[in-house]
Amino acid sequence: MKLVLAEMEATPKRPAGLAAWLAQERIFRLVPFVMVEGMFLLLLALPFALTIYISLLRWRANRPFEQAYFQGFVNYARVIAEPEFWWSLGRTFYFAAAAVTLELVLGFFLAMLVHQAFRGRRLYITIFLIPMMVVPVVVGYNFSMIYVDSGPLNQILAPILTPFGVTARIRWLSHPLAAQWAIILADVWQWTSLTFLIFLSGFAALPPELINAARVMGASRWQIFRRIQLPLLKPAIVIAVVIRTMEALKLFDQAVLLTFGGPGDSTQTIAFFLWRQVWQFNKYGFGAAASVLLLLLLSSLIYGGIYLLVRERALLQQPEGRG
Amino acid sequence: MARIVLENLVKIFGAGVTAVAGVSLDIQDGEFMIFVGPSGCGKTTTLNMICGLEQPTSGNVIIGDRVVTDLEPGERHLGMVFQNLALFPHMSVFENIAFGLRVRRVPPADLNERVHRVAETFQITHLLGKKPAQCSGGEAQRVALARTTISNPDVLLLDEPLSSLDAKLRVEMRTELKRLHEQLRSTFVYVTHDQAEAMTMADRIAVMQAGRIQQIGTPLEIYRRPANLFVASFFGMPTMNLISGRLSDTNPPRFQADHVDLELPVEAVPAAAVGRDVCVGVRSEHIVLGAQGAAGRVQLTEPLGDETLIHFDYGGPSQLVAKVRGDHGPTDFEVGEAIAFDFDPKGVLVFDAEDGTHLE
Structure with missing residues (x-):
């Protein structure tokens, strides 16, 4: 029996098979994807493979590539043993946690206010969306001026802080803790727009009948918010958390523009750490290994986020047999 | 149990659109009243004004001996079944049914007992742990009815509740609704554009067109002695x-x-x-x-x-x-x-x- 099967498999396909396949014109269904697949290979797969290859080399950019040699997982071991990598990673998570939390709370609050119908609603929506559209470099430059010791932020804070005996000359960019919060606040200013937009569409998608049904059953505004609106907004919340966390973990622009990682390395994020290793210290292999490790870490986080999102969506499906 | 009186109800929406142009009606205690008419005739707006989801531009709504025009929907002691049922998709069937009692802070033991009792009445005990998405169309319909009737409302408002069901199930649910009305003897106000539903279930029918009531009468009166050409051509x-x-x-x-x-x-x-x-x-x-x-x-x-x-x-x-x-x-x-x-x-x-x- 096995022999017969092997013979059948070994039989070469007749040319008629190919001609028949071509005659079906299936090839035309594949043609539109050639561009997409080509782009994928060129822009994603190739650089990714190259990064992995480089991460296995001992190669410093100030020496010719011919002198680079394969050294296995040595770079990975070095990255794992490098305390600065872990410090930068921890700091990035701290920045991301603080910034994303603030962005979620503020964006949710603004969307909650704006989703109700009132005069001038569109104007407010436009205003709240502007920060997202500003180029990050411009945001960094603007905030570096706002944060100057004698700048507008300290001047605004002075009348509020002075009565409490606090000197309103916060060194926003040169005190380690203040510099960290300076970066977080700049990120919050720019990206609250995005969470606002996500929540606004989330509120708009809530079926009004559900809220009406709860009203008829005697639920108060708070009960409706707590028991109907908030749980139904979970998918929007998950989307906002996933998107913003992904972005915040790549925080780079503000750290470079406002503080250049300083004072000391108090604002050095993981993206900035990678950039430094590669472009300042020319440690290409080390940088590549660190970025591969980072990719693995972030991918698992994102996968977790998407799993949550899919689960939430499945729970909110409409009953069957209707419509 | 309650009688409903509508006194010259008018509803004009923002852009000067008149949805209801003066509806006066006396719905008797325990009556099954059906508003019927084509889309945009003002029947759902009238129902929403009875319910309190819409505030009338002028006129009064009286339920029992209370003028409820300015009361919140939750204070009118009525139940409503919505067109798409409006079951809360994130809650189990049990929680959906219990929602009205929970917001009124009914003690857990009492709540549990009442939910199970009403679930038995509607034969949905086996669904209590499921989510609405896991129920069939007919089951979801029963869950919506159970949720509405658990707090013994004086008035039950139904806004085209059968319109999303397939034809066979619609006929079955018609019979069930009629039976439910016989059991509860509450006042039912039902909105539909389907004349067959109106004819088979109603004690009295109010035929509406362009925000006005064209005729009020028993199904046979409406069929045999229509008040005008619109009613005559709408029915039958x-x-x-x-x-x-x-x-x-x-x-x-x-x-x-x-x-x-x-x-x-x-x-x-x-x-x-x-x-x-x-x-x-x-x-x-x-x-x-x-x-x-x-x-x-x-x-x-x-x-x-x-x-x-x-x-x-x-x-x-x-x-x-x-x-x-x-x-x-x-x-x-x-x-x-x-x-x-x-x-x-x-x-x-x-x-x-x-x-x-x-x-x-």
């Missing part, structure tokens, strides 16, 4: 045959229209209509096909099993439809066959040609 399947013409002032009077000249018995013609331009309405079951009368030609036959619809051309602007019972008359009409038709005097309705009111 197939639609009532309408022919515009003139009633002669001869004795016996004759109805004369394009290609039609039929003698009508004196008792079938109201005195006010004699010698005037009128519109005569005859339901398909009151058109008699036989050897005598005006001439027509068969265009189409629709066999329905126990009876057959014969669409025929008589030379006028539209075709007429006659219903022939399968066990009495000949049902094997050929397309193109010449026939003669007459009106059964019992079924002749005469409407004013100008304003469409029924002349009696």
Whole structure:
């Protein structure tokens, strides 16, 4: 029996098979994807493979590539043993946690206010969306001026802080803790727009009948918010958390523009750490290994986020047999 | 238990759109009242004003002995079933049913007992742990009804609750709703655009058009003695045959229209209509096909099993439809066959040609 099967498999396909396949014109269904697949290979797969290859080399950019040699997982071991990598990673998570939390709370609050119908609603929506559209470099430059010791932020804070005996000359960019919060606040200013937009569409998608049904059953505004609106907004919340966390973990622009990682390395994020290793210290292999490790870490986080999102969506499906 | 009185309710929306243009109605305690009318006639807006989801521009809503016009929906002690049922998708069936009691802070033991009791009534105990998405259309319908009735509301409002079900299930749920009304004896106010639902379930029907009530009456009154041309043509399947013409002032009077000249018995013609331009309405079951009368030609036959619809051309602007019972008359009409038709005097309705009111 096995022999017969092997013979059948070994039989070469007749040319008629190919001609028949071509005659079906299936090839035309594949043609539109050639561009997409080509782009994928060129822009994603190739650089990714190259990064992995480089991460296995001992190669410093100030020496010719011919002198680079394969050294296995040595770079990975070095990255794992490098305390600065872990410090930068921890700091990035701290920045991301603080910034994303603030962005979620503020964006949710603004969307909650704006989703109700009132005069001038569109104007407010436009205003709240502007920060997202500003180029990050411009945001960094603007905030570096706002944060100057004698700048507008300290001047605004002075009348509020002075009565409490606090000197309103916060060194926003040169005190380690203040510099960290300076970066977080700049990120919050720019990206609250995005969470606002996500929540606004989330509120708009809530079926009004559900809220009406709860009203008829005697639920108060708070009960409706707590028991109907908030749980139904979970998918929007998950989307906002996933998107913003992904972005915040790549925080780079503000750290470079406002503080250049300083004072000391108090604002050095993981993206900035990678950039430094590669472009300042020319440690290409080390940088590549660190970025591969980072990719693995972030991918698992994102996968977790998407799993949550899919689960939430499945729970909110409409009953069957209707419509 | 409650009587509902609507006093000249008006609702004008922001852009000057009048949805309800003065509705006054007295719904008796325990009555099954159905608002019926085409889309945009104001029936759902009227229901929303009873419920409190819409604030009337003017007029009053009285439920029982309370004027509730300015009360919140939750304070009116009524239940509502929505068109798409509005079950909370993130809650289990148990939590959906218990929601109304939870927001009123009913003690857990009492709540649990009541949910199980109502679930038994609607035969949905096996669904209590499931999410609404896991229920079939009919089950979801029962869950919505259980959720609405658990707090024993005085009034039950239903906004086209069957419109999203398939035809078979819709007929089944009609019977269940009727039975539920018999059991609860609460006041039911039901909105639909489906005349079959209205005819089969209602104690009384309010037919609405363009924000006004056109007629209020029992289903048979509405069917047999429609107040005007709109009600006459809205009710009945197939639609009532309408022919515009003139009633002669001869004795016996004759109805004369394009290609039609039929003698009508004196008792079938109201005195006010004699010698005037009128519109005569005859339901398909009151058109008699036989050897005598005006001439027509068969265009189409629709066999329905126990009876057959014969669409025929008589030379006028539209075709007429006659219903022939399968066990009495000949049902094997050929397309193109010449026939003669007459009106059964019992079924002749005469409407004013100008304003469409029924002349009696």
